[in-house]
Amino acid sequence: MWSWNRLAGLLAQSTLPWMAKGIMTVEDARTAVAAGASALVVSNHGGRQLDGQRASLEALPGIRDAVGPAIPIALDSGIRRGADVVKAIALGADVVIIGRLAAYGLTAGGETGLSRVFELLSEEITTVLTLLGRGSPADLDRGALIRVEADTVC
Numbered sequence: 333m334w335s336w337n338r339l340a341g342l343l344a345q346s347t348l349p350w351m352a353k354g355i356m357t358v359e360d361a362r363t364a365v366a367a368g369a370s371a372l373v374v375s376n377h378g379g380r381q382l383d384g385q386r387a388s389l390e391a392l393p394g395i396r397d398a399v400g401p402a403i404p405i406a407l408d409s410g411i412r413r414g415a416d417v418v419k420a421i422a423l424g425a426d427v428v429i430i431g432r433l434a435a436y437g438l439t440a441g442g443e444t445g446l447s448r449v450f451e452l453l454s455e456e457i458t459t460v461l462t463l464l465g466r467g468s469p470a471d472l473d474r475g476a477l478i479r480v481e482a483d484t485v486c
């Protein structure tokens with residue numbers, strides 16, 4: 333079974349930089365950074381392992397606060413449109429990763445379909461940034477968002 337100790341043994345055999353994927357708690361984020369991770373991927377693996385797990389977007393702000401600004405953070409799981417990318421950046425991600433979205437594009441239209449996925453994402457990100465009055469992703473912060481509790485949505 334995988335453990336942080338087993339990972340330490342593996343890392344001792346290499347000087348390559350590495351990133352930890354599947355980080356969903358502040359505790360694991362701190363442990364990964366202390367173990368030498370160069371970057372983190374906040375991810376619930378697309379909900380494919382524990383489908384009742386909380387969303388990676390929910391976990392992101394606390395993890396960013398815990399590790400500070402210097403550790404690059406990627407986020408994945410559930411990115412489907414440009415607004416999702418904007419939310420992730422506003423909550424502290426440096427980059428996002430797409431999984432099934434890329435697969436959907438490839439399935440629907442091969443290389444052309446995949447290119448279209450990136451075109452749509454780019455257009456949507458530009459639209460959302462414009463509507464928020466932000467010039468670029470670098471201008472995003474948590475003030476761009478409001479939190480709506482699920483039980484307040486009619």
Ligand SMILES: Cc1cc2nc3c(=O)[nH]c(=O)nc-3n(C[C@H](O)[C@H](O)[C@H](O)COP(=O)(O)O)c2cc1C
Pocket residue numbers: 353375376377378379380408409410411429430431432433
């Ligand atoms: C068919 C499939 C296989 C995957 N296999 C792995 C895997 O072996 N290891 C892993 O860390 N994540 C795996 N993932 C999760 C992806 O790396 C990624 O975290 C996830 O797809 C992101 O969520 P999204 O699909 O909603 O964008 C897999 C995802 C899919 C769809």
